Amino acid sequence: MILSFMLLYACDKMTVDTTSVPLPVHKKDPKPASPVALGCIRGYFGDYYRTFAQHIEKVQPIDSFSNCYFYGACNTSFNQINLIRSDTSFVLAIFIMGIPLDSIPMTQPIPTEYGKYAEIQFYPFSDWNSTSPGHYSIDDFYGKGLIITDMTDDVVTGTFSGLLTSQSGKILPVTDGEFKIRLFRKYMPCGNGTK
16 A cells, blocks of 8 residues: 555656846946045956055065066166056956156057057955956057057056956956056166166
8 A cells, every 4th residue: 555655646746947147247446536545556347346545566666666667778778667566366467568757658549669569467365366267457559549648757647457367368457547656767777887
């Protein structure tokens, strides 16, 4: 009797709920209404609004690498601007090559020229290796996605945007980027130290 009861109820129809639970969605962070502060780089990285205001140097002086204009190598075409800041988790590094600091701001549209380019890197503070999965970057001509709009008393102000990519092909859109950094000029001599 028990066996026939089990067989009878074993044939009941079973339904499985296949609706998936929706994943949490991050709403786009609000953009601050205040102007960008001196010493700061900020913008949207995906839907997250990030503010980078800390120096990456923890041992050396703060003007050693993060906010420098390097000039005066063996040829006159060497000019490099470093704008680097971090937050508690990530580093944002902007490098502008081939642009003499005293020629900024430039009349727009800026002509596309070899050797005048900008690079943006975004990566976890603990892992700067460019082949790491969390390392995103973009290389482009200066004046396209990144431009310095003002330079007063060696304080550069500007904007940036673009699609950063990782080595694995992941894309991180960056929008509404802006910065305001005081630069330190660093002369880089040729081998004998002469201009």
